[in-house]
Amino acid sequence: xxxLTLTIAAVCLTSLTVxxxxxxxFRIDYSVHAEELLDDHVRAWVNKDFTRISYTHDESHVxxxxxxxxxxxxxxxxxxxxxxxNDGVKNDYSQIPIQYIKGKEKNIAGYNCKLALIxxxxxxxxxxxxxxxxxxxxxIPFVSWSEYNFLEMLPGAPLSIMVAGNGFMASQVKTEELxxxxxxxxxxxxxxxxxSAVGYTENQVAEGRYFFVDEHGSYGLRNENNExxxxxxxxxxxxxxxxxxxxxxxxDKQGAINLQGQEIIPVQYDYLTYSEDxxxxxxxxxxxxxxxxxxxxxxxxxxxxxxxxxxxxxxQFTINNKMGLMNEKExxxxxxxxxxxxxxxxxxxxxxxxxxxxxxxxxDNKKIASGYDYLGLPDQGNIFLAQKNGKFGYIDxxxxxxxxxxxxxxxxxxxxxxxxxxxxxxxxxxFIDTKGQKIAAVEAAM
Numbered sequence: 001x002x003x004l005t006l007t008i009a010a011v012c013l014t015s016l017t018v019x020x021x022x023x024x025x026f027r028i029d030y031s032v033h034a035e036e037l038l039d040d041h042v043r044a045w046v047n048k049d050f051t052r053i054s055y056t057h058d059e060s061h062v063x064x065x066x067x068x069x070x071x072x073x074x075x076x077x078x079x080x081x082x083x084x085x086n087d088g089v090k091n092d093y094s095q096i097p098i099q100y101i102k103g104k105e106k107n108i109a110g111y112n113c114k115l116a117l118i119x120x121x122x123x124x125x126x127x128x129x130x131x132x133x134x135x136x137x138x139x140i141p142f143v144s145w146s147e148y149n150f151l152e153m154l155p156g157a158p159l160s161i162m163v164a165g166n167g168f169m170a171s172q173v174k175t176e177e178l179x180x181x182x183x184x185x186x187x188x189x190x191x192x193x194x195x196s197a198v199g200y201t202e203n204q205v206a207e208g209r210y211f212f213v214d215e216h217g218s219y220g221l222r223n224e225n226n227e228x229x230x231x232x233x234x235x236x237x238x239x240x241x242x243x244x245x246x247x248x249x250x251x252d253k254q255g256a257i258n259l260q261g262q263e264i265i266p267v268q269y270d271y272l273t274y275s276e277d278x279x280x281x282x283x284x285x286x287x288x289x290x291x292x293x294x295x296x297x298x299x300x301x302x303x304x305x306x307x308x309x310x311x312x313x314x315x316q317f318t319i320n321n322k323m324g325l326m327n328e329k330e331x332x333x334x335x336x337x338x339x340x341x342x343x344x345x346x347x348x349x350x351x352x353x354x355x356x357x358x359x360x361x362x363x364d365n366k367k368i369a370s371g372y373d374y375l376g377l378p379d380q381g382n383i384f385l386a387q388k389n390g391k392f393g394y395i396d397x398x399x400x401x402x403x404x405x406x407x408x409x410x411x412x413x414x415x416x417x418x419x420x421x422x423x424x425x426x427x428x429x430x431f432i433d434t435k436g437q438k439i440a441a442v443e444a445a446m
Contacts, residue, residue: 023047024419024429025178026140028109028157030168042168045176046143046157050183053145060207060239063145064183073185078207081192082185085146093153096120107355107374108159109170110385110392110411111137116154132167135160139409140173172376175411175419175429206240209259219247221261229261242276244294256281256296265296278309291315300330312346314362325349325362334365343377348384348397350375359384359399369399378412383434385412392420394436403436 030042045052053063063085065072072086097119104115113135120130140157144150151158159170203210208224218232230237238246243259247267255267256274265272271284281292283302290302291309300307306318314325314333324336325344334341340352344362351358358370369375369386376385382397386405393405394413409429410420417439421429431439 023178023180025050025052025176026157027174027176028140028143028159028170029172029174031171032168041171042145044143044145044157045178045182046141048141051143051145052178052183053143055145064185066183075185075189076192079192080186080189082189083192086149091149091152093150096150096153098153106135106160107387108135108137109173110374110376110387111139111159111173111409112390113137113159114156118150130163133160133162134158173411174414205237205245206243206259209240211237221257230257234267241274242279244274244276246272246274264294265292275309280309282307282309299328311344314344314346316341316344333362334360342375345377345379348377350377357386359395361397368397369395376412379414381413381416381434383413385410385418394418402434403432 025045025047028044028046030044032041042053042055044054049067051063051065051067053065055061055063060076060078062075062077063072064075065086070086070088070090072084074083074085076082099117099119101115101117106113106115114137116134116136118132118134120132134151134154136154136156136158138156142152142154143157144152148161151161158168159173161168203212205211205221209229210222210224211219212222212232213219214232216232217235219234219237220228220232221230221237222228234247235250235252236248237257238248240259244264245257247255247257247263249255249267252270253267254269254272255263256265256272257263265281265283269283269285271282271289273282274280275282279294280299281294281296283290283292285302287305288302289304289307290298291300291307293299300315304317304319305321306316306323308316310328313327315328317324317326317336319336321339322336323338323341324332325334325341326332334349338351342350342352342357344350347362348368349360349362351360355373356370357372357375359368359375360366361368372386372388373390374385374387374392378384383394383402384396386393386395388405391405392407392410393401394403394410396402407420407422411418413434416434417431419429419431433439
């Protein structure tokens, strides 16, 4: 898979010259929440001036927006082309009903969120009234993308966008230094021809792979030379991820094919999604879920009410509406006795009950600290981001407060640094070390 280098972290900057060409961004990782399973993602970088959106696994197209000029472009790295989505027109959303619900608050990914309800009345395309439940935070500038461009009317970034329990939810928020060139059209890119743009947006599912539909509404697959790879027989063909695409039959059963058109997973599952990071499939039938390897062999039997892809060698699973952790050999590490395991790494896990969070050790399944409004796990180290009474601080692996609860916004430590702000009404952020001491900007960039 062709990877793009999208981010330049502040801790990796090595000179004032590079620092001058970079600026701070919030990075929001959204998971796509469908039928109670997290199976896909959208990643957004945002500050008050720009947004950058990657909403495919292989980053085959990236959306960039200059908020000041209201110009939005779709970048297609594989062909080094771009498509103009908005050329400076200010959108008018005054006719879209939006209701801000007072007194409703929720903590998502460490940020206090408020509730807005956005209603779309039936039109010629749909006879159903749609109501979006959006939780947004005013601590992060607004972000929107493609068909969700109406979200720019919110006074902050949406961290949860749901319709009947399905939609997008932020799994984590970080801050990163990005090169400003990532928000410009590369010099070697050329405008996309109209005909190419239609083909790309409507039926391209991978580089050199295009679906087509016959007179019966069945989907087949062609290559760039218009040669048929798969005769029409599917009800739908999804986008390829790492050379794998999910296909559907008329009964909405799902399977998977490769780029050569071979059916590597029979079309027999109620639910099927692929993780290119893990090279595994999450499959489900009759509300029971398990994992398959890249060749379709059973990795974890489909007998759980929910199961996750592996992370740090551990999988979250649910039995009898209780959650636990197992290893990749299906050996139980943490018994399924928790209402919600919010997150985990190889050493710790965080549970949530009635919107309060608790920290536990995996080694002895011991509760370390509890009663917080939020708890976040770092990628490494034993200092944990926590929130209580509306303020953020940090605790250690004994539950002791090591940095006072005084911040309006904060993120977990990474490489012994964290970015914080004491002013919830501005974006006045600075770095601190693990003792809570302020780090100068130049020092933080080294």
